Amino acid sequence: QPGLSCVTDVGGRYGFRPIVDVCETSNVSAAPGSDSYCRNGTCGIGEGDCDSDVECVSGLVCVKDVGSRYGFRAIVDVCESPLLTLSGSISVAARKAVDSDVNDIFADYRSNDVFVEAQSIGNNLTINGYASLTGSGEDTFGRFALDGDVSDVYRVHLKAGQSVNLQVVDYDQRDLQSGDLDLFLYDLSRTFVSGSFSEGEFESVTVSEEGDYLVVIDAFAGQSKYILRFTTETSGSTDRVIRGNFLPFEAIVKMRPDSRAATATHSNFQLVELDSFESAASARSLRTDTRFFADLAQNQPEEYARIKTLKQIKRMRLDSRYELVEPNYLRQTHKVPVDPFYSRQWHYPAINLPQAWDVTTGQSPDAGVITAVLDTGVYLAHPDFFTRLVAGYDFISNPATSNDGDGIDADPNDPGDAQRGAGSSWHGTHVAGTIAAQANDGIGGVGVSWGAKIMPVRVLGKGGGSSYDILQGLRFAAGLPNDSGTLPAQAADIINLSLGGTGFSQAAQEVIREVRDQGVIVVASAGNENSSERQYPASYEGVVSVSATDLANARAPYASFGRAVDIAAPGGDLRADLNRDGVGDGILSSMIDDSQGRIRTTHTYYQGTSMAAPHVTGVFALMKAVFPALTPAGLDRLLAAGELTDDLGAPGRDDLFGEGIVNARKAVSAARLGNESGGFEPLPAIIDINPQEILIEAFETSRSFTIRNLGDEVVSVVAVTESEAWLDIEPVATDANGLGGYLATVNRTGLVDAIYNTVLRVEISNGTTISIPLSMLAGSDDSMGSSSVIYAILLNEALESLDSTIATLNEDGTWKFSLDNILPGRYFILAGSDIDSDFATCDFGETCGGYPVLSQLLLLEVDKDRDDINFVVDIIFSEELSSNSTQTDERIAVPIPQPSNSTISR
DSSP states (O other): OTTOEEEEEOSTTTSSOOOEEEEESOSSOOOSSOGGGOBTTBOOTTTSBOSSGGGSOTTOEEEEEOSTTTSOOOOEEEEEOOOEEEEEEEEEOTTEEEOSSOSOTTSOOOOOOSGGGOEEOOTTOEEEEEEEOTTSOTTSOSTTTTTOBOEEEEEEEEOTTOEEEEEETTTTOOSTTOEEEEEEEEETTOOEEEEEOOSSSEEEEEOSSOEEEEEEEEEEEEEEEEEEEEESSOOSOSTTEEESOEEEEEEEEEEOTTOOOOOSSOOOTTSOEEEEOOSHHHHTTSOSOSHHHHHHHHHOHHHHHHHHHHHHHHHHHTSTTEEEEEEEEOOOOOOOOOOTTGGGOTTTGGGTHHHHHTTOSSOOSSSOOEEEEEESOBOTTOGGGTTTBOOOEEOOOOHHHHSSSSSSBSOOBOOOOOSSSSOOOOHHHHHHHHHHOOOSSSSSOOOTTTTSEEEEEEOOBTTBOOHHHHHHHHHHHTTOOOTTSOOOSSOOSEEEEOOOBSOOOHHHHHHHHHHHHTTOEEEEEOOSSSSSSOOBTTTSTTOEEEEEEOTTSSBOTTOOOSTTOOEEEEOOBTTOOTTOSSSOBOEEEEEEEOTTSSOEEEEEEEOSHHHHHHHHHHHHHHHHHHOTTOOHHHHHHHHHTTSSEEOOSSSSSBTTTBTOEEOHHHHHHHHHHHHHTTOOOOOOOOEEEESSSEEEOTTOSEEEEEEEEOSSSOOOEEEEEOOOTTEEEEEEEEOTTSOEEEEEEEOOTTOOSEEEEEEEEEEETTSOEEEEEEEEEESOSTTOOOOSOOEEEEEOTTOOEEEEEEOEEOTTSOEEEEEEEEOSEEEEEEEEOOTTOSSEESSTTSEEEESEETTEEOOEEESSOBOOOOEEEEEOOSSOOOTTSSOOSSOOOEEOOOOTTOSSOO
């Protein structure tokens, strides 16, 4: 038309569209056509619009442009250069993982909102995730736009001194992304350990002892991406870290002097005061319609009250009227005995006993916990037992071995077991002292359960004791008919048998069953033969068999081992002095010195599984004190579930340590939980598989796992199946029901370097099938990372987004992408996640990378198809990029155009 010229438009004026000749007002000469070609706003046929390829000049083809690649324009057939494809593979940096329920609707989803859904992670991983408060996203887009993702729960094994560090990525923004996230830490009994409740960028807590923990990310306000890391250093201030026990619905407060808003309860601005906020208003301060808090309210009401309290304290801290708001901590005396030899009893801190004493010392609210010591008797006049004894009995029937001149009688005092003169073992006195020696009396050492009672039952004399006499002692202690014709006023709760020998007795097995039927727990030493030969009574069904450890928590050199071993405890090693205190590392307890021809009460060191067993007996007495209804079956279930021990040796149960070394604090916590829940009713089959996920590292060829039944229903393993040629599963230590140890072995011959994932399927005779995820790494661990869904993005020379596609996750853990229908030209390739679903990637907290590396993006000259665009993505931290980065200031999120392969409008 008059006044218009045919010019080339490269898209800079009208947005993102292909290079095309158009009619415009311009002094630029027409090219390649002429002004005469200008009609109705476009150049003539052969230069712009077309109906077929023959109407396009050489080198161009007629294609339909729907505008989705480079901006929005009308659907039109245009002459363009042939369209090309860029494709390749994206790997995620090592040791990176992602929250399993992010906001991106295209990402895989698995809820981790509550304890039972906890996402298992390693403590060497860095996690990026997303959390949002309910109701904060009505105007946003994503999976949680309306319902929110208030809590994310992770299960992780932490080392002592390791810190859990949470970076709240969007804490300082002032738009819909603004978020305030808090950090909770629980133990596996779901008891609050500590929490960080600041309003800033970082939350951090540190654990004081090794173990499995539940980490909870909680959205206090708004929504935010986050980064979770486990380090040896804390991040941010620790003044908002809360740990320990405190009173629910109370806070210590101080009002600001310049506050004009005095309240009815706080009118004195100079003093700290107590605020009680258990009211209807405070009840509404924590919404229970979220899954995590509803679960707490129903199953852990005490913990729910604690979290309500902490939430309210944080709200008050945000109120400008308050100068100080903090929990009303509950303080208790630290029950560390003052007895002079306690400092030499290294074996008590080794089993976390002082922490258990803060809960109970074995004093039961009723008649007390009674532990029967079937041994050489007890020297009754020893000052360690002045208040600890109940009536017992002497069941040594042969006067020739009794050493007291008669047969059975009501006097269980130990007269010594030496064949002649001095040199008696006083074995029962030493064992009884470990169980319940009196504390805080200024004499000697202390016992594990110094609030419990000792029932001395004499069954060993000169040269030992007979099986029959021991059986009579068992029956007496359990309140069953016996040769004495008498019964104790109160039966024992626990029986300790620090004795044994080879040879199975059916009569003894039947008595053990009768004793268990009475609700009595039986503990026995595994033996000092350093062999797998079975020792009795420890190997009888229904007896807790105890092996021994040394000061370094290694198996004591004398300790017997094998399938019958259930648990381990300190037994000592007198040949070593690992703590450099000048004496051998034995077990210090009550003793008699008869070396000078007279009796003198004292204390000395012994070693043996005989010394290990009373540690376990004492811990069981502590458990009975807080949970009197604890039964042998209930205790067996707790032991098999790992609730009473710390694992030693091979993962899971093994033949050296059984379930591991006894942990008094864990055991008492488990008993308290059982007491609060009303006990342990008979359960259906509960199949426990440890570990629940199997990872075979590049340097390993096999990993063991165990299958156990923690319930009461008898079931068997029908089959353990796998479908990969590189994997073999073999039972290595199973019982008649197929329960026990298995070995997963891999053969990497012919496999390329990658992560290989499969699922083992365990079929149980009751019809259930359990899946065990198994991952195997071939080659280096550079491809170990995982990410949410990854978007590959095409950018022009000005780093403006043109097009995107959703990458596809391969079996080897890499992501395959293909950007199609690309015009020849110069482009950058970038990729990343969008876990908060804000239509952008490469912001802090997102996974991001570029070709060939993010800090030095390469401008590709694209004139042909390419399938070699391979690069790595990593989590973007809140740190400046390197000086040669394509972005030299702060990180700017890269918009994600609608993916060409998406099925849901974004």
